[in-house]
Amino acid sequence: MGTSERLHRTDAERCGPLRHAATYLRDPPPSDLDQPSADAPDGAVAHGVRLGYKVIEEQILQGQQLAQRLGKATGGLGTTGSGEVNVLIERVLSLYKDVGKLCIDAVEAVARSPAIRSGFARGPEAAKSSHEPTGRSAAREPAEGARFVVEVASRRRAQVTLDLRLSPGLFVPRVHALHAADASISPLTTVSFDLDPALPEPMLRIEVPDTQPAATYTGVVVDSGSNAPRGTVSVRLLP
Amino acid sequence: MQWPVLAETACTPSLVRETLAEYGAITREAILRYLPSGAPQQHLYELIADYPQRGGKMMRSSLCIATARAFGARLEDAIGTAVAIELLHNALLIHDDIEDGSERRRGRPTLHMLHGVSLALNAGDALSLLSLRPLIDNIGRIGARRALRVLEESERMAWESAEGQAMELGWRRDNCNGLSDADYLTMVLKKTCWLATIHPCRVGALIGTHDGIDLDLFIRFGFFLGATFQIQDDLLNLIADERYGKELHGDIFEGKRTLMLNHAYRHATPAQRGRLAEILDPANGARTDAQVEWTRDLMATHGSVEHARGIAHGLAGAALHEFTSAFDGVPESRDKAFIRGLVTWVFERT
Numbered sequence: 001m002g003t004s005e006r007l008h009r010t011d012a013e014r015c016g017p018l019r020h021a022a023t024y025l026r027d028p029p030p031s032d033l034d035q036p037s038a039d040a041p042d043g044a045v046a047h048g049v050r051l052g053y054k055v056i057e058e059q060i061l062q063g064q065q066l067a068q069r070l071g072k073a074t075g076g077l078g079t080t081g082s083g084e085v086n087v088l089i090e091r092v093l094s095l096y097k098d099v100g101k102l103c104i105d106a107v108e109a110v111a112r113s114p115a116i117r118s119g120f121a122r123g124p125e126a127a128k129s130s131h132e133p134t135g136r137s138a139a140r141e142p143a144e145g146a147r148f149v150v151e152v153a154s155r156r157r158a159q160v161t162l163d164l165r166l167s168p169g170l171f172v173p174r175v176h177a178l179h180a181a182d183a184s185i186s187p188l189t190t191v192s193f194d195l196d197p198a199l200p201e202p203m204l205r206i207e208v209p210d211t212q213p214a215a216t217y218t219g220v221v222v223d224s225g226s227n228a229p230r231g232t233v234s235v236r237l238l239p
Numbered sequence: 240m241q242w243p244v245l246a247e248t249a250c251t252p253s254l255v256r257e258t259l260a261e262y263g264a265i266t267r268e269a270i271l272r273y274l275p276s277g278a279p280q281q282h283l284y285e286l287i288a289d290y291p292q293r294g295g296k297m298m299r300s301s302l303c304i305a306t307a308r309a310f311g312a313r314l315e316d317a318i319g320t321a322v323a324i325e326l327l328h329n330a331l332l333i334h335d336d337i338e339d340g341s342e343r344r345r346g347r348p349t350l351h352m353l354h355g356v357s358l359a360l361n362a363g364d365a366l367s368l369l370s371l372r373p374l375i376d377n378i379g380r381i382g383a384r385r386a387l388r389v390l391e392e393s394e395r396m397a398w399e400s401a402e403g404q405a406m407e408l409g410w411r412r413d414n415c416n417g418l419s420d421a422d423y424l425t426m427v428l429k430k431t432c433w434l435a436t437i438h439p440c441r442v443g444a445l446i447g448t449h450d451g452i453d454l455d456l457f458i459r460f461g462f463f464l465g466a467t468f469q470i471q472d473d474l475l476n477l478i479a480d481e482r483y484g485k486e487l488h489g490d491i492f493e494g495k496r497t498l499m500l501n502h503a504y505r506h507a508t509p510a511q512r513g514r515l516a517e518i519l520d521p522a523n524g525a526r527t528d529a530q531v532e533w534t535r536d537l538m539a540t541h542g543s544v545e546h547a548r549g550i551a552h553g554l555a556g557a558a559l560h561e562f563t564s565a566f567d568g569v570p571e572s573r574d575k576a577f578i579r580g581l582v583t584w585v586f587e588r589t
Contacts, residue, residue, distance in 0.1 A: 056462045163449070181568055
């Protein structure tokens with residue numbers, strides 16, 4: 001092999017260390033992340049995933065930061081405010097916080113359903129008798145019949161949702177234990193409807209033990225006569 | 240009923256098509272009940288009814304219904320919200336077509352091409368207003384609290400969409416070039432993903448769980464699914480046949496900053512960049528066929544289509560991964576299989 005045929009490496013760009021202060025820190029990766037590997041089809045796949053997560057995590061972080069500034073407990077509101085609707089939501093939430101025993105959905109559910117209202121008013125004989133003498137049965141005076149109370153005994157904030165289906169007949173409601181999605185969490189068992197005639201309105205009572213973990217607990221409301229499902233009760237315990 | 244994972248994967252294409260057809264028909268029928276029938280028909284209500292009756296994919300409304308049902312809601316609980324989503328989507332399409340100067344939509348001339356910009360703009364405004372009605376009617380269907388939460392979510396989605404549209408229109412007006420892939424994905428997150436995928440999932444889950452779930456999970460899944468959908472839509476604009484329903488290469492004619500265009504610009508020589516910037520400059524008027532052809536060739540030269548396709552495949556994988564998180568613990572069902580199947584369906588549609 002002649003000298004001219006020998007293979008030669010190209011000369012290195014440098015043959016000593018760079019001792020300039022500016023080289024102590026490595027350059028950050030280009031913001032575009034458009035590295036050479038991204039040009040190969042396989043590289044583009046990884047590039048897309050990496051970039052996608054970078055974009056979406058930044059967006060979610062921005063949303064959470066804004067939500068924290070607005071005093072929200074969760075990051076669900078995101079990067080854009082929602083003005084008056086948020087104010088309304090805040091009012092509803094403060095109502096839960098301050099009163100602690102009122103369920104807007106329950107009031108609204110009864111208000112929507114004359115059948116259910118009459119069911120509560122007339123279901124148990126005692127309740128019927130307590131309403132009829134005053135002439136304020138729900139069927140005749142919906143505004144009065146719409147009154148309904150949810151009582152929650154809890155040391156922590158709780159949101160209660162009572163969702164009753166429209167039903168053709170009258171029924172006396174009964175609720176079984178409320179379960180969390182996580183089967184290892186013990187259910188809420190101290191949940192009951194109170195149709196005591198001494199009470200001015202029918203009442204849903206919920207007692208939350210202090211040790212009950214934060215979660216959403218849901219159970220079925222049934223017709224106590226037939227055990228047919230009539231709706232759901234959901235209790236969301238906030239951390 | 241238990242749905243074996245392998246069986247779901249195998250039947251995904253037909254399952255997705257069937258579910259889209261079923262939920263789409265239900266939503267379309269409900270939409271018809273909201274379309275006003277009084278006067279002025281010729282100048283307003285006929286225009287409002289046009290796009291909803293052209294038969295889109297109905298992916299947004301179907302995703303909303305399927306998510307709600309996967310989480311245990313009844314169909315009737317979600318239908319109003321699904322209708323609102325489709326009505327707003329069609330309203331935005333009318334305005335988008337005007338803003339983009341598009342000529343065809345769902346295989347027919349765009350509304351402003353048929354009736355002029357003024358009447359089309361007004362019809363878009365009216366359709367936006369109409370989308371509020373089912374959200375108000377939600378109070379009677381799902382209760383005041385959930386209805387208010389859905390309304391709040393809808394407001395956020397509308398803001399995100401407007402911001403994304405502003406980003407894209409601003410880039411075109413100001414002739415912004417050399418945009419990064421991250422810039423594009425941020426724009427798509429807002430412009431496309433919120434309305435197309437994130438919002439339908441979020442409100443569906445909200446309705447199904449009585450607002451009892453962390454909705455951020457659906458931002459991630461919806462983003463990856465929606466971005467895959469948009470990139471595939473951009474790719475179809477370059478390579479699709481007549482079934483596509485829009486003008487071929489329309490995005491280049493309109494100067495849209497797609498992944499492919501941005502990639503081609505970044506990898507072009509200085510001379511090529513100069514020419515491309517000149518072509519894209521709105522001050523130079525409408526693009527010619529020759530200019531569009533040259534731009535298409537530039538993308539081919541630099542492998543821009545393959546680059547975008549690779550990113551779409553990566554995002555689809557991430558969507559499947561995020562699906563498992565967002566729907567963890569949700570019982571297997573036809574609706575859940577449909578939502579998962581959308582990820583691969585994106586690549587099969589025309």
